[in-house]
Amino acid sequence: MTALAPALLPASGGGESYQPPTPAIFWQPLFEVGPITVTNQMAWAAIITGVLSLVLIVLSKNAAVVPSKGQWLLEGVYNFPRNSVARDMIGTKEFKKFVPLLVTLFLMVLFYNLAGSFFLTMNPVTGKVGFPIALTLVVYVVYHWVSIQKMGLGGYFKHMIPPGLPAWIVPFVFLLELITYFITRPLTLALRLFGNMFAGHMVIYLFVTGAFYFLLQGDGILLQALSVPTFLMAGVMVIFEILVQFLQAFVFTLLAASYIAAAVADDH
Template sequence: MTLTAPASISTLAPAASGGEGFEAPTPAIFWQPLFEVGGITVTNQMAWAGIITAVLCVVMVRLSKNAAVVPSKGQWLFEGFYNFPRNTVARDMIGTKEFKRFLPLLVSLFAMVLFFNLAGSFFLTMNPVTGKIAFPIAMTVVVYVVYHWIGFQRMGFVGYFKHMVPPGLPGWIAPVIFLLELVTYFITRPLTLALRLFGNMFAGHMVVYLFVTAGAYFLLDADGILLRLMSLPTFLMAGVMILFELLVQFLQAFVFVLLTASYIAGALADDH
């Protein structure tokens, strides 16, 4: 096992001393290796993904196992968290008849995406787990397999493809619509689901990091009192962007689960 020094603010901050001027951050700030095991590099995001997943599992199991008619404060908070994806997403999108069997998947996805996103605003990490494309892809693969499996199971192999073309279309346009729907179901949906989450977390973290490092440059390395005073509004904007990111992190978790539920609902539908 080869240890690699973890990234820190001091090592990630752009070099600004020595008269070199401010250097804007690059995507390299997302590469934070911790150590290597057998040629596999374990990164900061991987470690926090494991910690967050383990904590979520323990908390959810304990609060569910000890549920009572008169809830404790912890159970009350957990039920509020659980009811949001249950009632706002699953039941409304999938329908009262079918939604319950998909709750474990939808609630788990909502919790994982939300807390993976929030790692970008947590002072110990300040780096969203979903800012690495592998994590959105992994969760998207699960969604991809589930909704296609449901469609094949419900309609059969041929029927699943037939339902992509609405009935009553002129014969000449049906092949075009089928091709467009095929691309949508098998390429566009998973691609946009993963890239939307990744892009928002990646871009948001870059903007926050830009303001933080620019503020540090103005305060510590810039010449002149006016430039040093510029650090105050720059740090203020960093704080504003962190608050904005908190909203985006929640919304992206909601959108990810909402789209997942809509894909499942489409696979369960009797018609197009």
């Protein structure tokens, strides 16, 4: 509920001017444990992870050939990242051992994102950059580890240089590949997710606070009437944001699978 407070306080300074939302709305401390500040996003991340884990365990515990409604729903959710991401990207030979990771990533990112559209939170967990970074680190470690296991440490760095290059260009290509594998990939994977969730939520807050400002502080009937389409636009943005939240979970998982697919491919 703390995330809703800025929307209910559209202006400061006696209502003289509109104060747009700032990134400070994402900083929502709850309490401190020593030097650690527990925030709203941390609490909801723990709740979502716990509830999601419990639901998956309960629905899969008594799996049967003829599925119950719960098992049927679970299988539908499970089969999407399994078949449309893991199998299609990694291939039928290698994909099965990575299915648990990719299904987990998809569900965690999806529900962390959806916290931004849930009335009690209205604040995506992934709107704080630390969470996308933590998820990206898992992918980062996995695809490097798989590559080194397959090719050896020396072979892993050697495969970054395409055969047949002139000797003078090899150092430049190798440097670019090192930057791609160790900096660009993880950086873009994390920042893409964070940026979309952060920006989308800021736009929603902009419309909501603007609508409240027109309604409560508007000078004249026309400005007050303008609050109605502004509120409607905020609702449209929430619906659009739900679509983006799903797409970003899919894209994050798809890119993770593509990196793992490159690591297990035979044609290095």
